Amino acid sequence: MLFSTKAEYGVRLMVELGRQPDGKPVSLAVIAESENLPLSYMEHLVAKLRNADLVDSQRGAHGGYTLARPAAEIDMLEVVQALEDTIAPMECFHDTPEGRVSCSHQDDADHACATKLLWTRVQGGVNKALSGTTVAELVKFADGDVRRASLAAHS
Amino acid sequence: MLFSTKAEYGVRLMVELGRQPDGKPVSLAVIAESENLPLSYMEHLVAKLRNADLVDSQRGAHGGYTLARPAAEIDMLEVVQALEDTIAPMECFHDTPEGRVSCSHQDDADHACATKLLWTRVQGGVNKALSGTTVAELVKFADGDVRRASLAAHS
DNA sequence: GCTTATCCGACTGGTCAGGTAGGATTTAAA
DNA sequence: TTTAAATCCTACCTGACCAGTCGGATAAGC
Numbered sequence: 001m002l003f004s005t006k007a008e009y010g011v012r013l014m015v016e017l018g019r020q021p022d023g024k025p026v027s028l029a030v031i032a033e034s035e036n037l038p039l040s041y042m043e044h045l046v047a048k049l050r051n052a053d054l055v056d057s058q059r060g061a062h063g064g065y066t067l068a069r070p071a072a073e074i075d076m077l078e079v080v081q082a083l084e085d086t087i088a089p090m091e092c093f094h095d096t097p098e099g100r101v102s103c104s105h106q107d108d109a110d111h112a113c114a115t116k117l118l119w120t121r122v123q124g125g126v127n128k129a130l131s132g133t134t135v136a137e138l139v140k141f142a143d144g145d146v147r148r149a150s151l152a153a154h155s
Numbered sequence: 156m157l158f159s160t161k162a163e164y165g166v167r168l169m170v171e172l173g174r175q176p177d178g179k180p181v182s183l184a185v186i187a188e189s190e191n192l193p194l195s196y197m198e199h200l201v202a203k204l205r206n207a208d209l210v211d212s213q214r215g216a217h218g219g220y221t222l223a224r225p226a227a228e229i230d231m232l233e234v235v236q237a238l239e240d241t242i243a244p245m246e247c248f249h250d251t252p253e254g255r256v257s258c259s260h261q262d263d264a265d266h267a268c269a270t271k272l273l274w275t276r277v278q279g280g281v282n283k284a285l286s287g288t289t290v291a292e293l294v295k296f297a298d299g300d301v302r303r304a305s306l307a308a309h310s
Numbered sequence: 311g312c313t314t315a316t317c318c319g320a321c322t323g324g325t326c327a328g329g330t331a332g333g334a335t336t337t338a339a340a
Numbered sequence: 341t342t343t344a345a346a347t348c349c350t351a352c353c354t355g356a357c358c359a360g361t362c363g364g365a366t367a368a369g370c
Binding site: 311312313314315316317318319320321322323324325326327328329330331332333334335336337338339340 | 341342343344345346347348349350351352353354355356357358359360361362363364365366367368369370
């Protein structure tokens, strides 16, 4: 399994928030019921999203959560990264300050870390897919507008 | 972490076998030492590769393992799939007999499984990266021929 | 002050990754 | 024919982490 249900639940949460037309906050309880997910568990996940500045929270009665930015400006790379703590394809991969990935494996005397090329490509593919998908797009998809069209046209 | 070290170790194993010019079998002990990996653990991994018909084995003294096919005809999708039991991005994804992926999540009355589009794209990216890389290519990379060029040209 | 909600930390049960151990079996070579 | 080198096989262990629960503290609206 590439990702855990943390990503699954969290993405669904973001989409639910994105479906809210006005800026009114939505309570976790409402989302948990409509998506049929455990409320107590969602609290942990939404905390991660809040720490990553992806959602805003309003406490107290009639409180809840809202997207911190317009749905079209939040891509799934941010979301998934906030939920799963790391999405590097392999342990020896770490993000550098400049945003590039690299393999910390030493060059074994006579030849290089053979898997570096492979994991670089995989990570590239994943990042492209994640960063190329926004909350807004998933909302439209969920509402049925683009449904079959988008699926068929997935490159 | 997208993949576990099973994939990492297994891929390195395949590359080591691919580096062998003639058809002579290589013992696990040799590979384990040259890659500095635990022998007993590798035995489990190579068993999976053998079950998937990716390597052949020869028992007894001077035995060992060989690639079951030419290195250029083994792609990483097969290898990783054999090692990790499933590489679906999410639990609700399963391979159909026709090779397509689908999400077993029910359409929740008013709207579809919102994450389906996302995971489909992610899986597409991963599959493309894996199936587009062969053992032969990694061998060449490891030996330093294409090194910096291939990394820079990763699409 | 009651209700509604977010927040926070601790705890749990299960699964799996990562690795070890011991032995059985096969084969080539001495 | 013994011996050594190798694959093969099964069982076991340990720690981490996922998924989820629980109890309570805090904050805001009515």
